[in-house]
Amino acid sequence: MTSHFFLLEAMVTQERLTWIEEVLKFYFLKLYPDTLLHHAKPKEVVFTFLITGDALYSLNEEDKLPIWEIILSLPSVKIILDRQELDLRGISVERLKMKNPEQVIDHNSMGLNGQTSFWKDVVKIARQNAEPLPSTIGYLQLESPYMHSSGLNTLRCLTAAMEVRASVDLYCYLDGVHLSHIHQNPTECQNIGKGLEGLSDNAEKRGLQCQMFACGRCAAARGYSTWDDGKGVVISTCTIKPFRIRNLNVIIDQFKRNHVILGGNIASIKQKKNTSSSKYSTADKGSAPPVTILITKAPYGTEYAFGALSFAVACAHQGIQTQVVFIEEGVYALTGSHHLGEETQYFNLQEVIDAVAESDNLQLYAYQPSLLRRRITKNKHMTAVLDIGKTELGQLLFHSSRGSQAGHQRVLFF
Amino acid sequence: MKEELKMIPDLSDLTCTNLMIRLKILLKKAPEDSAVECIVRRDQRDTIEVPFSRTGYNVIVHNIGNNRFQVSLKKKGERQEH
Numbered sequence: 001m002t003s004h005f006f007l008l009e010a011m012v013t014q015e016r017l018t019w020i021e022e023v024l025k026f027y028f029l030k031l032y033p034d035t036l037l038h039h040a041k042p043k044e045v046v047f048t049f050l051i052t053g054d055a056l057y058s059l060n061e062e063d064k065l066p067i068w069e070i071i072l073s074l075p076s077v078k079i080i081l082d083r084q085e086l087d088l089r090g091i092s093v094e095r096l097k098m099k100n101p102e103q104v105i106d107h108n109s110m111g112l113n114g115q116t117s118f119w120k121d122v123v124k125i126a127r128q129n130a131e132p133l134p135s136t137i138g139y140l141q142l143e144s145p146y147m148h149s150s151g152l153n154t155l156r157c158l159t160a161a162m163e164v165r166a167s168v169d170l171y172c173y174l175d176g177v178h179l180s181h182i183h184q185n186p187t188e189c190q191n192i193g194k195g196l197e198g199l200s201d202n203a204e205k206r207g208l209q210c211q212m213f214a215c216g217r218c219a220a221a222r223g224y225s226t227w228d229d230g231k232g233v234v235i236s237t238c239t240i241k242p243f244r245i246r247n248l249n250v251i252i253d254q255f256k257r258n259h260v261i262l263g264g265n266i267a268s269i270k271q272k273k274n275t276s277s278s279k280y281s282t283a284d285k286g287s288a289p290p291v292t293i294l295i296t297k298a299p300y301g302t303e304y305a306f307g308a309l310s311f312a313v314a315c316a317h318q319g320i321q322t323q324v325v326f327i328e329e330g331v332y333a334l335t336g337s338h339h340l341g342e343e344t345q346y347f348n349l350q351e352v353i354d355a356v357a358e359s360d361n362l363q364l365y366a367y368q369p370s371l372l373r374r375r376i377t378k379n380k381h382m383t384a385v386l387d388i389g390k391t392e393l394g395q396l397l398f399h400s401s402r403g404s405q406a407g408h409q410r411v412l413f414f
Numbered sequence: 415m416k417e418e419l420k421m422i423p424d425l426s427d428l429t430c431t432n433l434m435i436r437l438k439i440l441l442k443k444a445p446e447d448s449a450v451e452c453i454v455r456r457d458q459r460d461t462i463e464v465p466f467s468r469t470g471y472n473v474i475v476h477n478i479g480n481n482r483f484q485v486s487l488k489k490k491g492e493r494q495e496h
Contacts, residue, residue: 217429248431249461314431317465347435355438360469 005048005125008055009150009264010413015328015373016296017058017067019393026394028074035075045078050122052082053149053264060091072100080125081106082118112163119153119160126260126268127164136209137161138169138254138261140412141176142304145192150264151179155195157262162202167209169259170196171251172243174307177214177222180243193240200242212242213254218307219245252314256288258406265413269397273405289406290321292396294413295330299349305333308414309352316362321404323396326385327367330414334366334385335376350382357384367393422484424453430461437462441471441487449488459483 006020024047028035035046049071051059058064059081071077081093083106097104109124111117126137139158145151158168172179184193196212203210216234219225225245227235234245255261260268271290293312299305308324315322326334333349340348357364364385366378378385388396397411425433433454440450454462459475466487467473474486 217432247457248429310431310435313435317431317434347432347439351439351442352435355442356435359438 003044003046003270004268005050006267007050007052007122007262007265009053009153011054012058012064013328014063014067015370017064017071019327019367019369019390021067021071022390023394023397024071024074024077026391027398030391030394031398044076046076047074047078048125049077049079050118050125051079052085052118052153056081056086056089056091059093059096065096068096069099072096072103078103078105080108080118080121083108083116084118111160117156117160119156120163122157122262123160123164123166126161126262127166136167136169136257136259138171138259140261140263140266141170141172141179142174142307142414143264144175144178145184146186146189151192152190153264154179155190155192155199158199159195162199162206162208162210165206165208168199168203168211169209169254169261170212171254171261172212172214172218173248173251173311174215174218174303175222177218177224177245180212180214180219180224180239180245182238182240196242197240210242211254212244213251214239214243214245215251216245216247217310248311248314249318252311252318252320255291255315255320255410256318258287258289258408260408261410263412267397267411269409269411271398271404271407271409273407287405288318288320290323290404290409291315292323292325292409292411294328294411295324295326295333296328296413298329298332299338304414305330305349306347306352308412309349309356311412311414312362313356313359316356316359319361321361323363323365325365325367325388325393325396327370327393329370331366331370331374331376331378334378334382335371337379337381350379353382353385365392365396422451422453426453426455426458426482428458430458433458434462434465437466437487441489449486451484451486453478454483454485456481456483459485462487 059068086106093104093106097106108116108118109120111120123137127135139154141154143150158170161168179192184191200210216225224236224238225234226237236245293308295305295308297304312322312324338348338350353364356362365388366385368387368389371378425436428436437450444450463473470490471487472490476484478484
């Protein structure tokens with residue numbers, strides 16, 4: 001039984017792999033040192049890395065391979081690779097597999113169509129963490145289809161979920177809302193719009209639930225919202241039928257449920273349930289899985305950093321315990337002193353951070369090694385963002401001190 | 415009244431989350447003893463009224479038209495002029 005898993009799809013930098021290595025070392029050395037003794041090695045897999053897309057390149061690169069080898073030397077770590085995507089990219093993992101034959105899995109389970117599917121394995125791992133069965137599998141989509149292969153992966157994942165009779169939820173945020181566009185007509189790849197419509201039809205036939213949401217703000221910005229009643233209902237003539245354009249708060253409402261939410265770059269960290277509260281209360285704030293949002297991209301150049309912060313504020317506002325970590329290029333949000341003209345509609349991210357820092361259920365952190373690596377320092381006025389190092393990042397991820405009864409923590413990479 | 419309304423920022427285009435963020439920024443910047451006012455929609459009013467009153471603010475809301483509300487926020491403990 002897998003306790004924790006990472007699903008990695010985007011290019012993995014050496015920096016990212018290094019902090020992942022560090023948090024795993026923290027887990028084994030500080031929290032479970034006994035597992036490092038040969039006789040006490042756990043029989044079950046503790047960490048699973050599910051790797052697809054461009055993230056696969058990291059398994060074949062000089063600067064990252066040694067880090068993967070260290071990660072695989074830790075007890076009970078397994079990596080499951082997307083065979084189809086490995087072949088497409090001509091990536092060989094033989095060296096890694098030869099050294100760690102039981103831990104590197106490069107062949108996938110068989111799907112209902114008779115073909116092997118990495119996403120079948122993803123769903124299997126995700127469902128091990130889901131309770132009770134039959135479960136729902138959610139998917140958070142941040143990128144547009146066709147420009148990014150993540151759109152197709154979303155469809156593959158949700159299709160695999162439905163094959164094992166799970167209900168499916170799709171949450172489209174930022175450019176992810178483009179998945180909902182009507183009249184998609186690609187000539188060189190699978191039609192994702194049609195695929196999602198087919199998924200919705202299949203769900204109805206099988207008596208499963210299939211919800212697809214697009215964030216109202218993101219959809220409006222991209223020209224989707226053609227009629228808004230001002231009370232939360234938005235009707236668009238340019239979305240496919242299964243989609244509902246709704247306020248972000250409606251999407252966050254779904255995050256209060258206890259299902260596993262997958263995405264292009266996510267992690268799910270199993271946590272001990274806090275049993276001090278009543279086990280019969282399911283609607284209180286302690287039942288929502290805590291969320292850790294990693295802001296990994298520089299502010300302003302893309303919508304990711306602001307979108308992440310806005311998402312975090314919405315989660316916290318709905319009573320979900322939320323931590324935001326500025327890490328990798330995300331630390332640029334904290335450096336220097338940002339200025340914006342008075343008349344602009346856009347947000348100065350430092351002002352936003354300063355304003356939301358005292359919100360209930362929200363904690364903000366700056367990952368010091370990312371600042372050091374770039375030889376930059378945090379703006380000294382940003383005292384509400386607490387400095388953390390490798391150990392503290394490990395604590396944030398693996399200490400279940402946030403009083404949750406959910407049993408797992410969602411980690412979302414933005 | 416019209417002149418007065420012109421001075422009050424119309425934030426009815428913002429989503430509820432971004433309205434919260436904008437109001438928190440305005441409250442941080444506002445001089446002591448002053449209230450922050452804005453025009454919002456009904457759903458925005460519902461979203462901001464309870465959280466701000468719960469976290470130490472006096473919230474005063476006036477219906478000023480079809481789905482338009484004038485909201486005034488001021489830190490509790492400070493006298494608020496109507």
